[in-house]
Amino acid sequence: MIELILSSFWFILPAGIANMFPVILSKVDVIQKYNQPIDFNLKFKGKPIFGKGKTWFGFISGGLIGGLVGLVQSSIHITYVTLPNTTLGLGLLLGFGALTGDLIGSLIKRRLNIERGGKAPLLDQLDFLLGALLFGSLITFKWEYLIVLGISIPGIHILLNRTGYEMGLKEEPW
Ligand code: CTP
Numbered sequence: 001m002i003e004l005i006l007s008s009f010w011f012i013l014p015a016g017i018a019n020m021f022p023v024i025l026s027k028v029d030v031i032q033k034y035n036q037p038i039d040f041n042l043k044f045k046g047k048p049i050f051g052k053g054k055t056w057f058g059f060i061s062g063g064l065i066g067g068l069v070g071l072v073q074s075s076i077h078i079t080y081v082t083l084p085n086t087t088l089g090l091g092l093l094l095g096f097g098a099l100t101g102d103l104i105g106s107l108i109k110r111r112l113n114i115e116r117g118g119k120a121p122l123l124d125q126l127d128f129l130l131g132a133l134l135f136g137s138l139i140t141f142k143w144e145y146l147i148v149l150g151i152s153i154p155g156i157h158i159l160l161n162r163t164g165y166e167m168g169l170k171e172e173p174w
């Protein structure tokens with residue numbers, strides 16, 4: 001059981017870091033100067049397609065960081081616990097999958113009339129996880145990971161976002 005929980009978190013780590021990275025990047029002024037919303041502020045039926053919270057630098061850097069995390073993980077071996085193999089390729093899939101899920105989450109929020117930064121319980125916490133697991137399934141997919149992570153990530157996500165908010169990194173505490 002412990003091994004399953006550790007393995008699930010080890011597997012999803014590239015996605016988790018990929019998903020947090022754009023928040024940090026959004027605080028770097030030089031980057032923001034050149035950054036652009038993915039939808040270039042275009043609208044669909046009067047509402048933003050994704051909204052200003054989804055940017056090119058955020059998407060691309062997050063995805064690449066996922067790959068980097070996977071690469072670092074592949075060189076770490078811990079005795080006594082067998083952790084899943086995470087590689088550069090899997091890290092990239094998990095990273096870009098996470099950011100794609102996050103993007104689709106925003107697409108859905110805008111269709112539901114929830115403005116950028118507005119709350120969407122469960123969607124806000126799980127969109128990146130589902131995207132990552134879907135892309136990652138090109139290499140590995142385990143139902144056990146989906147169940148363990150689906151249950152535990154919402155709580156962790158809320159805790160981390162609250163911390164980010166207290167630290168002044170995030171605009172909203174969710
Ligand atoms: N971010 C970004 N590019 C992305 C994803 C996130 O630049 N592809 C940055 C934005 O500064 C965003 C912040 O990370 O405001 C937090 O991300 P998130 O909570 O997903 O976006 P929201 O601003 O809450 O927008 P939405 O309502 O669309 O989820």
Ligand code: MG
Nearest residue numbers: 117118124174
């Ligand atoms: Mg948000």
